[in-house]
Each structure stands twice: as structure tokens, then as C-alpha cells.
Amino acid sequence: MSSHTSGGLDIAASDLAARAALDPHRPAFHFVAPAGWLNDPNGLTQRDGWYHLFYQYNPFAAVHDRIHWGHARSTDLMHWEHLPIALEPGDGPDADGCWSGVLVDDGGVPTLVYSGRHDGIELPCLATGSADLLEWTTDAANPVIPAPPSDLDVVAFRDHCVWWESGSDAAARRWRQIVGAGIRGVGGTALLYESEDLRSWRYVGPLLVGDANDQPRTAPDWTGTMWECVDLFRIGSENDATDVLVFSAWDDGVTHHPLYWTGDYRGDRFEPRALHRLDLGGRFFYAPQSMRDEAGRRLMFGWMQEGRTDAAAEAAGWSGVMSLPRVVSACADGSLHQAPAPEVDALRTELLFDGDAADANAAALEGDQLDLELEARLAPGASVELTLRATPDSHERTVYRLSRVGDEAELSLDRSRSSLDESTDTKPLSGRVPLDGDVVRLRILVDHSALEAFANGVPLAARVYPTRGDARHIGVSLDDARASLRVWRVASVR
Numbered sequence: 001m002s003s004h005t006s007g008g009l010d011i012a013a014s015d016l017a018a019r020a021a022l023d024p025h026r027p028a029f030h031f032v033a034p035a036g037w038l039n040d041p042n043g044l045t046q047r048d049g050w051y052h053l054f055y056q057y058n059p060f061a062a063v064h065d066r067i068h069w070g071h072a073r074s075t076d077l078m079h080w081e082h083l084p085i086a087l088e089p090g091d092g093p094d095a096d097g098c099w100s101g102v103l104v105d106d107g108g109v110p111t112l113v114y115s116g117r118h119d120g121i122e123l124p125c126l127a128t129g130s131a132d133l134l135e136w137t138t139d140a141a142n143p144v145i146p147a148p149p150s151d152l153d154v155v156a157f158r159d160h161c162v163w164w165e166s167g168s169d170a171a172a173r174r175w176r177q178i179v180g181a182g183i184r185g186v187g188g189t190a191l192l193y194e195s196e197d198l199r200s201w202r203y204v205g206p207l208l209v210g211d212a213n214d215q216p217r218t219a220p221d222w223t224g225t226m227w228e229c230v231d232l233f234r235i236g237s238e239n240d241a242t243d244v245l246v247f248s249a250w251d252d253g254v255t256h257h258p259l260y261w262t263g264d265y266r267g268d269r270f271e272p273r274a275l276h277r278l279d280l281g282g283r284f285f286y287a288p289q290s291m292r293d294e295a296g297r298r299l300m301f302g303w304m305q306e307g308r309t310d311a312a313a314e315a316a317g318w319s320g321v322m323s324l325p326r327v328v329s330a331c332a333d334g335s336l337h338q339a340p341a342p343e344v345d346a347l348r349t350e351l352l353f354d355g356d357a358a359d360a361n362a363a364a365l366e367g368d369q370l371d372l373e374l375e376a377r378l379a380p381g382a383s384v385e386l387t388l389r390a391t392p393d394s395h396e397r398t399v400y401r402l403s404r405v406g407d408e409a410e411l412s413l414d415r416s417r418s419s420l421d422e423s424t425d426t427k428p429l430s431g432r433v434p435l436d437g438d439v440v441r442l443r444i445l446v447d448h449s450a451l452e453a454f455a456n457g458v459p460l461a462a463r464v465y466p467t468r469g470d471a472r473h474i475g476v477s478l479d480d481a482r483a484s485l486r487v488w489r490v491a492s493v494r
């Protein structure tokens, strides 16, 4: 299937795009769809020097409906060129949408493995592509797995992580994939399959099963009743590698948060060691997917969903932000360290401030496209507050707070006064961050409504919607803490 951009789509898209361009909440250096709806990153790959980002996309309206695969490419991870739609709903098993999936190289043939949606269920489908990844043909044999395993009562069955299982034993070389699922009354799971040709799949069994009943549903690391967008990768050095299984905890239509297990992928099982929160912002960094790039980096993108009402997003003509690319690496304790890819630094323009954070208020700093680096020394009991997107009278303000809690720090985000629009999401977000001695390095990227913070490698993503045009001020308050601060303006990429 190639781009089927009809005249109708062009008109609808340009109307939406015109509306979207007027929205002050639209980010300027994060990737966003031309207009309409965007959710999960899909099919991440690097090929012939280009990074390719596919994504869940409805070009017709800012609502999650009849999902297509949007497509963009970039050489620097920041400036993206929009390309023709890669997949659109057909007349078979993907008649109601082409849901999330991945891109693999099948002996030189780019191949998408995705979830076709029809009549309320999703099933695994394939599409093969031209060498430039611009033309896609769905497989006549779709769905390539006709039903979930018959011995399981699954609540849902979708999303794919597919890899070529190499190794010294020739007989063991084959494709493997995990499909996200949930077992009714039990918990989320990743179901393991294998294949010689990506088309005929043998069910192996659950790679790992979660327990949805071991914690209250409100716990920030509740594993949910179904795992969306499972992503399995190995990280670390050859002699000291950790296997990581990322998933997004889902329950009955509600997107909770992304989590990851560290452990060992061995044989047909994943032996878990520890469960971690992937992003303290929960649903604001949802359904992530990662890739290994040609430089050997593990890069990850996630969907920063909206924190305003569906009606507000629809009126704005667009919904959903792709996170900045993150480089994911392993910490000494086996947990993940996340940081914005260095390519983000290249967008820094004017250095607005470089000095003692205690002097920052006198500098009257402001902006809504900013990159901030705060290095704080937190003695026991100390804390630092960084206020962003504040009006001069403080009626609107968004406050990040770092405080020392025993041998750790806590990073929190107070959005209770982020917007005078009371329909926006104001849920407090917080979690623990490791200390480096007594230092926390906090990096915050402010891009209109999209905020991404990283404290000693632990991220907290969120969305905010100040109503006032003067909600641009920055303030710092130090309580027993010492800190240095650097603030840059960030260029737009469009």
C-alpha cells in the first residue's frame, strides 16, 4: 500500500493543520503529526542514514479512530520530514485500524508486523515495503496469527516486539515475537511465538505473566490487567548485560503507565529480578518503543498524551506529542538511566543564564521553549523548587520540586495551578530519584504544553496548558540547598 492521500484527505488535513498551527499549546521542537491524532511510536528503525519514525495516526480528526501509520524521517532525530502515510485501514483484518507494531528487516525486505483491528479485536498482520520504506503492501494472508492461544482467556491481544534469534546453534535461529496480552482474572502478559518466515507462527507460551491482584489499582507500579506495547531488549556490556521488558499497564480501556522488568531472558521465559517505573509522569510517556541505532545506542520514544479534554483537543485540531528521543543505558544497579539524546542539545540557541541558582530570580528569566540544567546539592532536609510557565502574579504556575528524602531524592511536579482552565489534568506526579553523593542533576525541556524532566537519569514527562500568554516566567527557590543553573532558549524545528 502506498500513500492514498486523496483530495478529501488533503482538504481535511489542511483545515486541521491551519487550526493546529494557531494553538499556543502546540510544541515547537517535539515531533507532532501534521494535524489530527497521534499516539504510539511504531516501526522505529535507522536505514541508509535515515531515522524512520512511524506512528499511530488519524489524519482526519484529533480523535482515536481508524488508525493509520504516519511516517516521518530524519537524519538528526530532531528535524523530521513528513512522508506519505505508510498504512491505512483496508478491507480485511485491519478494516478498523492499523494498530501498533514494529519494522524488521527480513533478508533485505523491510517488513512491518502490526495489529490489524476489525470488529473489536486485534490480530497480527504483515506488510512489506520498498527499499526506501515509502511503499507498503499488506500481506494477502493477513492475519498471520488467526486467533489468540485457545488455552488462554485473553482480555486483549495486540502489539508486537519481533527479533531474529541468532546464536551458535543453527537449529535455534529463527524469528521470535512477543505479543502484548492479558489473562482474565490473572494479569498482563507477553505471549511468545516463533517462526521461520514471519508468516507461520508457533505459539510457545507466556514469556512472563503479571499479577494484577498484588497491588491496589492506584499504585504507581500496578502492572495492570493487560500489557500494551511490549518491548524486550538487552542492555549493558557483553559481560554485564541486563534484559529489559518494557510494557504499558492497561486496564479496561484506561492507559495507566509504562513499567519495566529487569531480569534474564532465558530459553522461553523471562526471569524477572525487579519491577521499575519507566517514567514518573505515568501516562504522559505511554506506549514507548525503542530501537538500537547504527551507533549502538538504545533510543526510545514515547507518546505524551493530552492532559486536556477530548473536546479541547478536537477543537485544537491536533492531539498527542511524541517525546524527545531518549538514550537509554544501564545503571550499575541494573535499572535504566534515561537522558535526552545529545541531538537535542544542538537546538540550544541563546544562553539566558549561567550561574548560581540563587541569582536566577533577579535575572527575570522567561520563555516557553527552554532547556534548563540545574545541579543541586541536597543536604538532608534540603529542597529546591523550579517554577516554570508562571504568570507574573503567579496565578498560573507549574512547579518542579526536588527534595532530599533519606538516601534518595524525590522529584515531584505540582500542576495544581498550571492552568486557570479547570478542565485540564492537575494530578500530582512524583517519585524517587537516586542521589549521586548528595547531588541531583536535573534537566528540564519546556516546549509549550510538553514538559520532560530528567533527574539523575529518571524522567518525568507531563503536559500543561496555561491559559495566559504571560505564563512564561521562571523562578527558583532554594531551601537549605545549593544549586547552579543554566538556561537556554531552544530553536523550533518547523
Ligand code: DQQ
Pocket: 039, 040, 056, 067, 099, 100, 101, 115, 158, 159, 228, 229, 255, 286, 287
Ligand atoms: N495504542 C494502539 C494499540 C496499543 C495502544 C492503538 C497503546 O496497538 O495497544 O492505537 O497506546
